[in-house]
Amino acid sequence: MDELLIIKNLKTYFYTDEGVVKAVDDVSLRINRGQTLCIVGESGCGKSITAMSILRLIPDPPGKIEGGEIIFEGKDLLKLSDDEVREIRGNKISMIFQEPMTSLNPVFTIGNQIIEAIMLHQKLDKKEATKKSVEALKLVGIPRAEEIINAYPHELSGGMRQRAMIAMAMVCNPTLLIADEPTTALDVTIQAQILDLMRKLKEETKTSIMLITHDLGVVAEMAEYVTVMYAGKVVEEADVIELFKNPKHPYTLGLLESKPQIHIDKEKLYSIPGQVPNPFNLPKGCYFFPRCERAMEICKEVMPTLKEVGNGHKVACHLYGGDNNE
């Protein structure tokens, strides 16, 4: 397979006054060229921090990437100099954020900001860059792009702003687009439009997408491959069809149960009992142990490791192949 990004044993920790938060703890994942990878998990499980680690955007202090490798197009991003990383940001790897309302600088026009992105990474003069930003806005379906280019962010709706953000992210033809919950802040119809747009762009440009979400509906619609995270660790990963057909980890099963389904008439929406574990006081064994309905004795003491269970499907759970010998 043609691999674009390989993350190996990434560890990103935050050193706070209360203690160390292992926001990303030994995470490995892989994105192939042209593939869409979805990362799912509850709030606080380390999805955004994983994404930000790729571009080395972790605020330091308090955060620090403590170990691992992030191999992008054959180079370890963690070993590059700051200048080399800046060259990649917004150029080969670009990122869109959750809040379209606040991701654009309020005092500059949309055009100004897209032009800045273009001129930073491409040798174009202002006029060519302006032309290119109009094209980019048209590409993401913004009508009257020639005029919108002079609009300020507060004059556009959330959906339009997110389109503008996508235009800005796509304008340098990135090979990887990281989208951190790009539709969470939008209402449902706009959400569907934005996802459609991303799919369309992906087909046209062959850009790989790393899509972060906590919405399994979005996963089903967008993903080719899925990684499920819990408390800073990958607990399950599989092909999207395999995962929905054959979910294994009790946490994934819980997530699937808690997804609303129209055709099934249920009294109450299921939700996984208990809460996300306290990052300063993680259980010794499986992090999901306190909330797991199928927990066993061994789960309390021994941390399960990620193991292949066939079909490229990997799970970290003692129910599937014991770690007893460890």
Added chain:
Amino acid sequence: MQTVRSVEAKIREEKILGPWQLAWIRLKRNKLAMLGLYILIFMVLLSVFGPMISPYNMETLDLSNISAPPSLSHPLGTDEVGRDVLTRVMYAGRISLSVGIVAVLISVLIGSIVGAISGYYGGIIDAVLMRIVDIFMCFPFLPLLLMVAAVMSDYKIHPNYRIYVVMFIIGILSWPGLSRIIRGQILSLREQEFIQAAEALGLRDRRKIFRHLLPNTFSSIIVSATLEVAGAILTESALSYLGLGVTPPTPSWGNMVNAVTDAYVFQFYPWRWVPPGICIFITVMAINLLGDGLRDALDPKLKH
């Protein structure tokens, strides 16, 4: 599709207005602020063009016509050596206004750079810069000026150059307040997503600070700077009144009021000290009105 239509409709209805245009529209609705603006423009025009039109030179003595009361040829009378008071008041306006403006420019330049760097980097850099700010804030202002004034007199520095020294000193002593304001704003702005987005674009720190963060504080810079101009004019006049600032024969509003050296002048030659006093008063008041108006007009929380 609904959003698309509403944006289109909006564009057709009104031309796209930038934040500055919106602020200007809001300012225009504020009567008091506009009064302040008009007074200020009038004072500026008077100071800049008045001396050119006046038939008198600010330094021409007319010893045959000392301390003459207002008359047709001297609308505000003459001073103790027969110079035309109106011409000197207008000329003093140039000095006082430019001292105010230049001092504030110095203060804005230093204050916003220090504040932005301090707020952006935080940590040790912030701690060091803010301690320097503390030191400046508790600087013994008056003794320092007395010293500088004494040194300037000893070295027989020409009064024309003393103005620059005064500008510089007022500027140097007033940046700490501004830098604290900017620092506070940058501190909260840098946590916003658009800065993260700018970083994800591959921008350098310098560009993030000066192109993305500082422009977001322009409205507070403008408001504080405007109000600071008023403060600087007052400081200048106080200093000049005490003989520590701009010294005669160069006139400034402050040192013209200084002409009142005894009760006799105070009582019998009011035209020598009342006009510059009024100028100080209405200029400072006009600037304060304008500054308050700008504060309301630029407040991003008040939409339309």
